[in-house]
Amino acid sequence: MNDYLVQAENLHKHFGETRAVNGVDLNIKSGEIYGLVGSDGAGKTTTLRLLVGALLPNEGSVDICGYDVLKQTEQARSAVGYLSQRFSMYEDLTVLENIRFFAEVRGLSSSEWLPRSMEILDFVGLGKFKDRRAGQLSGGMKQKLGLASALVTRPRLLLLDEPTTGVDPVTRQDFWQLVIRLVSHREADTQVDKYTGKQDDTSITQTENALRTTHHAPITNYQSPITPGVSVIISTPYMDEASRCHRVGFMKNGKIIAEDTPSNLRARLNGRILELRGSPLNLLRHVAYEDAEVEDVQAFGDRLHIRVREGKAQEVIHRLMSGIGSEGGHVDELRVVPPALEDVFIALSEDKNHSIVS
Amino acid sequence: MRSRLFSIIRKEFIQIIRDPRTLVLIILMPIMQLFLLGYAATSDVKNISMAVWDQNRSPQSRALLDAFRVANYFSIDYPVYSEQEYRQLIESGKIRAALIIPPDYDLRLLEGKAQVSLVLDGSDATVGGTALSVAKLIGQSYATRILAEQSALTGRPLSTTPPLDVRTQVWYNPDLNAAYFNVPGVIGMILYFITALLTASAIVRERERGTIEQLIVTPIRSWELVVGKILPYAILAFIDTLEILVIGHWWFKVPVRGDIGLIFALSGLFVISSLGIGLFASTIANTQQEAFITVMVTMLPTIFLSGFFFPIAAMPVFLQYVSAIVPLRYFLVIIRALLLKGVGAAALQNEIIALTIFAVVIMGAAAARFKKRLD
Numbered sequence: 001m002n003d004y005l006v007q008a009e010n011l012h013k014h015f016g017e018t019r020a021v022n023g024v025d026l027n028i029k030s031g032e033i034y035g036l037v038g039s040d041g042a043g044k045t046t047t048l049r050l051l052v053g054a055l056l057p058n059e060g061s062v063d064i065c066g067y068d069v070l071k072q073t074e075q076a077r078s079a080v081g082y083l084s085q086r087f088s089m090y091e092d093l094t095v096l097e098n099i100r101f102f103a104e105v106r107g108l109s110s111s112e113w114l115p116r117s118m119e120i121l122d123f124v125g126l127g128k129f130k131d132r133r134a135g136q137l138s139g140g141m142k143q144k145l146g147l148a149s150a151l152v153t154r155p156r157l158l159l160l161d162e163p164t165t166g167v168d169p170v171t172r173q174d175f176w177q178l179v180i181r182l183v184s185h186r187e188a189d190t191q192v193d194k195y196t197g198k199q200d201d202t203s204i205t206q207t208e209n210a211l212r213t214t215h216h217a218p219i220t221n222y223q224s225p226i227t228p229g230v231s232v233i234i235s236t237p238y239m240d241e242a243s244r245c246h247r248v249g250f251m252k253n254g255k256i257i258a259e260d261t262p263s264n265l266r267a268r269l270n271g272r273i274l275e276l277r278g279s280p281l282n283l284l285r286h287v288a289y290e291d292a293e294v295e296d297v298q299a300f301g302d303r304l305h306i307r308v309r310e311g312k313a314q315e316v317i318h319r320l321m322s323g324i325g326s327e328g329g330h331v332d333e334l335r336v337v338p339p340a341l342e343d344v345f346i347a348l349s350e351d352k353n354h355s356i357v358s
Numbered sequence: 359m360r361s362r363l364f365s366i367i368r369k370e371f372i373q374i375i376r377d378p379r380t381l382v383l384i385i386l387m388p389i390m391q392l393f394l395l396g397y398a399a400t401s402d403v404k405n406i407s408m409a410v411w412d413q414n415r416s417p418q419s420r421a422l423l424d425a426f427r428v429a430n431y432f433s434i435d436y437p438v439y440s441e442q443e444y445r446q447l448i449e450s451g452k453i454r455a456a457l458i459i460p461p462d463y464d465l466r467l468l469e470g471k472a473q474v475s476l477v478l479d480g481s482d483a484t485v486g487g488t489a490l491s492v493a494k495l496i497g498q499s500y501a502t503r504i505l506a507e508q509s510a511l512t513g514r515p516l517s518t519t520p521p522l523d524v525r526t527q528v529w530y531n532p533d534l535n536a537a538y539f540n541v542p543g544v545i546g547m548i549l550y551f552i553t554a555l556l557t558a559s560a561i562v563r564e565r566e567r568g569t570i571e572q573l574i575v576t577p578i579r580s581w582e583l584v585v586g587k588i589l590p591y592a593i594l595a596f597i598d599t600l601e602i603l604v605i606g607h608w609w610f611k612v613p614v615r616g617d618i619g620l621i622f623a624l625s626g627l628f629v630i631s632s633l634g635i636g637l638f639a640s641t642i643a644n645t646q647q648e649a650f651i652t653v654m655v656t657m658l659p660t661i662f663l664s665g666f667f668f669p670i671a672a673m674p675v676f677l678q679y680v681s682a683i684v685p686l687r688y689f690l691v692i693i694r695a696l697l698l699k700g701v702g703a704a705a706l707q708n709e710i711i712a713l714t715i716f717a718v719v720i721m722g723a724a725a726a727r728f729k730k731r732l733d
Contacts, residue, residue: 054574074577082575086568092376093369104365104578149572 004063005030005157005231006051009268011060013046013254021045021057022254025037029233030156031183035245036235039349042251044235048159051233052082065156078106081150084160085235087142091135095126095145098134103152113152120148124178140171147178158182160234166243177242182230248341250348258348262341269339269347271313274306278324278331287323291316298346305343362578366586374590380556388548388598392605395540406489408438408455409444414463419553422459422474425500431492432457444477454479454615457488473707540611541606542693543666546686549625550632550660552595553588557636558698561587565644580728590631595629596622615700624696627713628689634720635685641727660686663666688713 006028013021021043030032036044049055049195051062053069053076062069067076091096096117103113121127127139134145143163151157160179164172225251234245242248242262249259258265278284284304288297298305308316313336324331374380408426412419426432436453438444444456456477476493513639561584564570573583599622606612614621635656643649662668663677664686670678681687688709695701703710 015597052575054571077575077577082569082572084571086571088568088570088572090369090373090569091567092373097369097372101365101369102572102576105362105573105578107362107577109361 003029005065007063009061011050012058013050013055014058019254019304024256028233030231031229033183033232033245035242035248036247036251037242038251043254044251045161048161048235052159062331064074074135079156081155082159083146083163088135089145094131094133096130099149101150102149106153117152120151124148142168143167155228158230158232162235179232183232243341264342266339266341269343271336272308273337273339273343275337276304276306277333278329283327283329284324287327291319363582363586367589370587370590384594388602391544391603395544405433405456406431407435407453408432408457408688409438409447409453410434411438411458411462414459416464418464418467419459422500426496429496448479538698541610541612542697545602545693548598548688549595549629550686552598553591553629553632554636555653556591557588557633558639558653559646561640562643562646562649584728592629599625614697616696620703621696624692631685631713631717631720634717634724637724638720641724660684665690684715685713
């Protein structure tokens with residue numbers, strides 16, 4: 001064993017001519033939330049499927065908790081909870097029947113699955129919907145059911161494939177609270193407090209509110225439904241979600257072309273993002289594009305984010321101020337701002353720019 | 359491990375029960391097919407509309423007509439007086455047969471050389487064919503009776519040449535009851551349909567709805583998944599077999615002369631081969647619709663080449679060879695023999711061997727193709 005819960009080396013997966021995954025290395029520590037981001041078709045889903053052994057790699061190896069996914073598949077899988085991008089519970093079974101089925105086929109005995117399922121359903125806030133058909137759940141609730149099902153065997157690693165795509169912002173927030181509670185020891189402890197009646201002071205999510213009012217019978221000998229130190233690998237198209245991860249890997253053409261903490265990733269563009277407010281927006285954008293030192297212009301509502309070449313920020317600001325004025329435009333504000341993750345990913349997505357790739 | 363299998367089976371049953379369309383299909387389809395084939399699609403020649411041109415109008419000719427009448431196969435609806443008349447009736451479809459009694463019928467009968475002619479509408483070959491043999495039979499039995507009466511009157515011995523030479527003989531189903539023939543066929547069709555089609559779509563459904571992705575990451579083994587998905591439909595197929603046997607026996611009075619244990623054992627053998635086809639189809643198809651089409655592609659040869667409707671011996675030689683790979687062909691021989699003739703396994707060993715080979719090959723091929731992975 002080593003420090004890493006997940007070790008993937010040189011993963012390759014080809015579908016005919018398409019190299020969906022083309023040399024991916026991953027090292028995930030215990031208790032880490034790792035975000036896999038990238039545009040559609042970058043290879044995120046294929047990578048996750050390779051990690052869980054749902055696909056066989058053409059090359060490379062995956063170790064999970066010290067088990068080789070290819071050779072000791074079942075031992076490795078017993079440590080993994082996997083939530084696929086597509087809803088993959090049975091729509092004609094109820095919430096509890098789904099949990100039961102997946103718990104039983106993963107080897108939980110009949111005396112184990114029920115109390116544990118109820119704990120987890122309460123944890124994700126589906127306790128009172130346990131008898132509802134999965135097909136009649138809202139999108140967010142379906143994802144929570146998938147999460148609950150993935151959690152029922154107390155996995156040490158959770159693989160979540162775009163779990164919040166198509167889910168409303170409130171539920172997304174909710175879902176993330178669950179994920180964050182999964183990986184943190186302290187939060188798991190406060191869960192214990194809650195069931196023993198002591199209030200904790202953590203942020204109270206909607207879920208927890210629902211939980212408190214619906215949970216009547218306290219479970220004795222309560223253990224946290226979650227093994228402490230769970231690691232999570234989550235793929236997401238949302239930058240706000242990426243910024244919640246401990247580390248982020250940016251995938252492009254089947255490779256991870258940049259991997260770092262969100263703040264370090266942002267730091268790669270320090271001093272190179274200008275924010276411009278003024279009018280008319282079309283003119284501002286046009287003038288900015290014309291500047292030789294400007295790499296990219298993106299509209300963020302009533303503002304423009306302008307990415308400039310390394311060390312050229314002041315130069316560009318001067319040129320734009322005069323340029324826009326002479327074209328008849330008006331500048332309210334033009335300044336260097338701290339880069340957002342979105343700026344970094346847009347920069348990474350462009351072929352021409354390799355300066356910030358590690 | 360056993361509990362994993364049990365969990366899959368229980369899950370499958372919950373899904374079957376919650377899917378009313380499938381459930382209705384499973385329960386009502388055998389009944390529908392039975393009544394359709396037992397009644398509507400009957401090739402029985404009951405009450406065939408017939409015209410009679412009695413040119414003799416003697417007590418003897420009326421006695422012959424009575425013989426036709428009581429047999430219930432023909433209904434004498436039109437007395438006619440010319441060829442033109444019955445020709446028009448046949449052409450307009452009002453009658454399917456015409457019986458022509460010559461003017462000298464009574465005299466000829468005394469000489470033992472009587473001839474009547476029966477004109478049959480051959481456009482429906484099945485009805486025509488059976489009507490022909492039935493008419494011959496009636497004629498023959500009537501002639502024998504006349505002969506007996508004459509010999510009683512004259513004191514001559516009975517062993518003179520029969521006035522009619524009839525070669526048709528009907529065994530096991532002397533009434534030519536279509537249900538006798540069709541009910542065993544329906545058992546075969548239903549077993550095939552339920553097991554092949556429902557198994558294929560039940561397995562493909564996991565892929566189509568994406569649930570396979572969750573199944574893959576569980577410790578379920580491929581064979582457990584296959585057996586767990588198949589077994590519920592095998593059980594339903596047996597319930598259907600029982601349903602058809604019960605209705606067939608008590609409603610259509612189809613005899614069950616063979617050993618019940620043997621009937622179910624050999625049905626089981628046939629079910630395995632059908633399941634193999636369903637499983638194989640599921641490895642080809644990606645959606646339930648594709649699975650349905652794949653199974654349907656096998657349905658037509660199964661129906662037409664198995665001897666379900668048309669006797670294999672009457673097919674072109676090429677198609678007879680093709681029919682050798684249609685498992686229903688062997689099962690139809692088996693189930694018809696078991697129900698109607700009451701034979702034992704020894705009499706059916708060729709069919710049993712053929713079916714066993716088919717089951718092993720198709721199951722092996724399907725299992726080799728079936729993978730519990732995404733790619």
